[in-house]
Amino acid sequence: MTFWLLLIGIPLLLGLWAQGRVSGAFGTWRKVRASSNLSGAEAARKILDAANLYGVEVVRINGLLGDHYDPKTKRLCLSSEVFDRPSVAAIGIAAHECGHAIQDAQAYAPLKMRMSLIPVTQLASSLLPFAFLAGMIFAPIRELAYIAAILFVVLSVFQLITLPVEYDATRRAKQVLEGLKIAEPGEETRGVAQVLDAAALTYVAAFVGAIGSMGYFVSSIFGGKR
Numbered sequence: 001m002t003f004w005l006l007l008i009g010i011p012l013l014l015g016l017w018a019q020g021r022v023s024g025a026f027g028t029w030r031k032v033r034a035s036s037n038l039s040g041a042e043a044a045r046k047i048l049d050a051a052n053l054y055g056v057e058v059v060r061i062n063g064l065l066g067d068h069y070d071p072k073t074k075r076l077c078l079s080s081e082v083f084d085r086p087s088v089a090a091i092g093i094a095a096h097e098c099g100h101a102i103q104d105a106q107a108y109a110p111l112k113m114r115m116s117l118i119p120v121t122q123l124a125s126s127l128l129p130f131a132f133l134a135g136m137i138f139a140p141i142r143e144l145a146y147i148a149a150i151l152f153v154v155l156s157v158f159q160l161i162t163l164p165v166e167y168d169a170t171r172r173a174k175q176v177l178e179g180l181k182i183a184e185p186g187e188e189t190r191g192v193a194q195v196l197d198a199a200a201l202t203y204v205a206a207f208v209g210a211i212g213s214m215g216y217f218v219s220s221i222f223g224g225k226r
Helices: 002-029 040-050 088-105 109-137 142-179 187-222
Strands: 057-061 068-070 075-079
Touching: 002 088, 002 187, 040 057, 040 075, 040 088, 040 142, 068 088, 075 088, 088 109, 088 142, 088 187, 109 142, 142 187
Parallel strands: 057 075
Antiparallel strands: 068 075
16 A cells, blocks of 8 residues: 555655645745846847847747647747736746747757657557556456556656656756846746746656556556456
């Protein structure tokens, strides 16, 4: 029983802790106005222009913390909380997404690998619930269990590759904000670091969760337990 709790409980607690860190850091630094007085959208545009990425469009999207860069459309999508606000949290998140745009422009290898795995990962995610149930119900049919195990591996590999992509984007964000003087050294750079480092922990939690789920399934099926 302790083994199962380790595989499922620890990733769950880590995920909750990481989400709490993100909410706390964002909630604190969204209230602190950046001395540059630039909104997230304005900061993003300044960073992109400095990197000669004039063709990347900065757009507003609905939802909280749904910010992302779309390599296919070359669009930097920022939530209204980030797009419109001149806060430390907003410029930090905007800079992070710009980091992904710069990775794309420079053909950053882990990003290219992650993008190539997206179709496979999407297929694996859609098939996994059915394969998991089939593997648990029809455990003697080893082929089903093998399929489910392979799908878990695909998702785990995707989460593993995501880690260097996200941490590199955060590194770039911290450097560019200071280099372009969008964030003042001291309190503002510390706030940016807290927001981005907390966000990075969610990817670590996702990877640990994927590994834990895979370990639980493989041990249950191949260990002879239902």
